[in-house]
Amino acid sequence: xxxxxxxxxxxKVTTTASxxxxxxxxxxxxxxxxxxxxxxxxxxxxxxxxxxxxxYAKASPTELVRSxxxxxEIQHRALTYLPDDxxxxxPENENVYSLFQGFQATIPEEDEHNGDYERxxxxxxxxxxxxxxxxxxxxxxxxxxxxxxxxxxxxxxxRLEMMSVRKNMCSAEIREIDNKISNLxxxxxxxxxxxxxIEQDELQVEQGLLELDNQIEEMVEELDDAATLGxxxxxxxxxxxxxxxxxxxxxxxxESFMSASIYEKxxxxxxxxxxKPARRKSIPIxxxxxxxxxxxxxxxxxxxxxxxxxxxxxxxxxxxxxxxxTVRVWDLNVGRCIGLLEGHHASVRCLQxxxxxxxxxxxxxxxxxxxxxxxxxxxxxxxxxKGNADAEEDTxxxxxxxxxxxxxxxxxxxxxxAHVDEVTALxxxxxxxxxxxxxxxxxxxxxxxxxxxxxxxxxxxAAQASATMNSSDGQWRTTGRLPDASADFxxxxxxxxxxxxxxxxxxxxxxxxxxxxxxxxxxxxxxxxVTCLQFDDVHLVTGSLDRSIRIWDLRTGxxxxxxxYDNPVTSMMFDSRRIVAAAGENVVxxxxxxxxxxxxxxxGFTAEEDGSRxxxxxxxxxxxxxxxxxxxxxxVGTWTC
Numbered sequence: 001x002x003x004x005x006x007x008x009x010x011x012k013v014t015t016t017a018s019x020x021x022x023x024x025x026x027x028x029x030x031x032x033x034x035x036x037x038x039x040x041x042x043x044x045x046x047x048x049x050x051x052x053x054x055x056y057a058k059a060s061p062t063e064l065v066r067s068x069x070x071x072x073e074i075q076h077r078a079l080t081y082l083p084d085d086x087x088x089x090x091p092e093n094e095n096v097y098s099l100f101q102g103f104q105a106t107i108p109e110e111d112e113h114n115g116d117y118e119r120x121x122x123x124x125x126x127x128x129x130x131x132x133x134x135x136x137x138x139x140x141x142x143x144x145x146x147x148x149x150x151x152x153x154x155x156x157x158x159r160l161e162m163m164s165v166r167k168n169m170c171s172a173e174i175r176e177i178d179n180k181i182s183n184l185x186x187x188x189x190x191x192x193x194x195x196x197x198i199e200q201d202e203l204q205v206e207q208g209l210l211e212l213d214n215q216i217e218e219m220v221e222e223l224d225d226a227a228t229l230g231x232x233x234x235x236x237x238x239x240x241x242x243x244x245x246x247x248x249x250x251x252x253x254x255e256s257f258m259s260a261s262i263y264e265k266x267x268x269x270x271x272x273x274x275x276k277p278a279r280r281k282s283i284p285i286x287x288x289x290x291x292x293x294x295x296x297x298x299x300x301x302x303x304x305x306x307x308x309x310x311x312x313x314x315x316x317x318x319x320x321x322x323x324x325x326t327v328r329v330w331d332l333n334v335g336r337c338i339g340l341l342e343g344h345h346a347s348v349r350c351l352q353x354x355x356x357x358x359x360x361x362x363x364x365x366x367x368x369x370x371x372x373x374x375x376x377x378x379x380x381x382x383x384x385x386k387g388n389a390d391a392e393e394d395t396x397x398x399x400x401x402x403x404x405x406x407x408x409x410x411x412x413x414x415x416x417x418a419h420v421d422e423v424t425a426l427x428x429x430x431x432x433x434x435x436x437x438x439x440x441x442x443x444x445x446x447x448x449x450x451x452x453x454x455x456x457x458x459x460x461x462a463a464q465a466s467a468t469m470n471s472s473d474g475q476w477r478t479t480g481r482l483p484d485a486s487a488d489f490x491x492x493x494x495x496x497x498x499x500x501x502x503x504x505x506x507x508x509x510x511x512x513x514x515x516x517x518x519x520x521x522x523x524x525x526x527x528x529x530v531t532c533l534q535f536d537d538v539h540l541v542t543g544s545l546d547r548s549i550r551i552w553d554l555r556t557g558x559x560x561x562x563x564x565y566d567n568p569v570t571s572m573m574f575d576s577r578r579i580v581a582a583a584g585e586n587v588v589x590x591x592x593x594x595x596x597x598x599x600x601x602x603x604g605f606t607a608e609e610d611g612s613r614x615x616x617x618x619x620x621x622x623x624x625x626x627x628x629x630x631x632x633x634x635x636v637g638t639w640t641c
Contacts, residue, residue: 306630314626321348361423436490503530
């Protein structure tokens with residue numbers, strides 16, 4: 001419809017309305033009304049008008065807008081449209097200064113000397129202007145000194161006002177930055193939860209991949225066995241009984257010579273199939289994005305003092321032992337007990353976790369190996385990533401109970417029994433395991449054959465070393481302190497290929513060559529029993545009951561660095577950056593090797609604020625900033641550092 005037609009239609013509507021609202025006795029109004037209605041009926045009977053009315057009735061609002069507006073105008077209105085939610089979140093403008101005042105305050109002010117220079121320059125260029133200014137000053141009938149003071153006052157007031165504007169601008173920028181930081185922290189929390197979900201899904205995919213690999217391996221073995229059985233079997237000969245008898249005699253002689261457990265308890269390769277331990281392809285990185293000293297989780301793992309603990313990877317599998325004579329396996333991702341490793345007849349004093357293999361040394365003088373890949377366990381939903389604190393509180397009492405009592409029944413591999421006293425330290429790498437016992441011996445084990453291949457007498461080796469070197473550095477010595485009955489004879493050890501480091505109760509750290517079974521270097525420095533040690537390519541770090549931690553240079557055999565605490569050191573471990581130690585306090589002592597900073601981490605750090613009294617930390621383990629501590633009351637805490 002054109003504008004002219006719309007105006008005519010409007011006049012007719014106005015006339016009709018005026019007739020309806022006009023007086024009833026006016027005869028002219030009826031004429032106008034009839035004339036208007038007849039014109040309106042004529043207009044409505046026109047085909048063009050009727051077609052437009054029907055088209056408007058059938059068209060949607062979107063089509064009406066598109067028919068009246070161009071594409072560019074629609075895009076502009078869509079981009080410039082703001083919903084009510086965004087308009088509600090706009091912060092109120094608390095600035096008392098205008099935009100022009102803020103711009104004026106950012107202009108650098110002229111220095112007083114620069115102003116004098118400019119005035120002198122203008123005076124030289126245009127002396128007539130200077131004369132006019134002087135005439136104006138003389139006309140004011142005020143002394144020049146008073147005029148100068150007034151100008152200085154105005155200039156100072158202007159500077160003060162501009163400083164107030166700049167101060168207000170800085171305050172507004174700080175509030176804006178705080179709002180951005182708050183929004184970024186909220187976004188960071190969301191992304192961190194998303195990262196936890198991805199790592200959980202990643203773990204499930206890896207477990208599914210491991211199951212597929214095991215099924216493929218089993219199927220290949222079944223096909224090989226079927227092909228072997230399909231071959232022709234050779235008939236037995238008459239000499240076979242004699243050979244069988246001779247083999248039986250040799251087996252009886254071997255069983256009488258070596259420990260019975262090695263031959264009778266060692267499973268046959270055909271009877272039980274042992275899958276190769278699978279190393280995780282993905283490494284969890286969620287803990288790297290937490291603040292240092294953040295508490296991830298606390299578990300009431302045992303009812304007595306923690307004696308040993310270890311884990312494979314952050315948020316992976318952890319194994320703990322305590323004086324309550326139990327060994328528990330934990331899923332750190334959900335904080336749930338997977339099962340119990342049952343077989344020892346006394347408390348476990350030392351253990352190590354490497355991939356899916358676990359080695360435990362007990363007070364019953366035995367060493368047992370376990371394969372956790374045989375465990376019947378499937379991870380449940382990760383409650384930690386969901387952030388459901390109520391669910392964690394409700395199930396915290398049941399976390400120490402295994403999900404299935406028989407989930408670990410297929411995990412035992414074999415037992416190593418040759419020591420005659422409790423096993424206090426062990427370490428294995430590859431197919432070699434070295435153990436230390438209170439019987440004052442070190443034993444080297446072959447994990448493939450399951451037997452002891454070498455026994456090292458510590459006292460005899462120390463005497464031999466002192467006689468060879470013609471000095472008293474290698475012989476057994478007293479520590480200068482009162483003897484500690486609770487100190488282990490072999491406090492700690494670690495092996496790598498043919499190298500073995502061993503710390504004993506006399507404070508000596510001896511470096512052994514497993515090929516010759518001899519001590520080739522003794523490190524003298526501690527005045528108390530050595531309780532923990534660890535070495536890498538260059539340095540050896542040791543902790544002792546003399547309250548000190550010493551860092552040795554393996555290339556020279558000298559002390560590289562040393563520091564001490566207020567209480568004896570019972571456990572220690574280091575990664576690429578930090579040395580963590582348990583030193584008789586309710587916190588973990590951390591030494592940052594990068595910047596040389598000492599700081600505390602653990603429940604005792606915030607105990608005064610919370611009003612709690614956590615127990616003393618006895619054991620610590622760390623890997624890539626993921627810290628685990630075991631306390632005297634059986635609580636295990638996980639932290640980031």
